[in-house]
Amino acid sequence: MEVSVSTLRAELKQWIDAARSGEDVVITDRGIPVARLSGIASADLLSRLQREGLLAPPEGPRVAAHVQDRHGPAQALSGLARRLRR
Numbered sequence: 001m002e003v004s005v006s007t008l009r010a011e012l013k014q015w016i017d018a019a020r021s022g023e024d025v026v027i028t029d030r031g032i033p034v035a036r037l038s039g040i041a042s043a044d045l046l047s048r049l050q051r052e053g054l055l056a057p058p059e060g061p062r063v064a065a066h067v068q069d070r071h072g073p074a075q076a077l078s079g080l081a082r083r084l085r086r
Helices: 004-012 010-021 044-053 073-085
Strands: 001-003 026-027 034-037
Touching: 001 034, 004 010, 004 026, 010 026, 010 034
Parallel strands: 001 026
Antiparallel strands: 026 034
């Protein structure tokens, strides 16, 4: 399904809903395809990774990061996230 940039701007919610429902929306600028809008199936990805044994479900309730020790897992993870954002 194709949509022009001007139509996309005017009807953004409708096109996001179409992508969420599984449609691939190709965005065109003066008739030339320039981008694709597609839904994200993150829940499906997590389930698939668990089935394949690449991801394990949590063993207990999650402790808020600000409660954990300053040099514990939360600190290491936040440092990794900062490095990945650069």
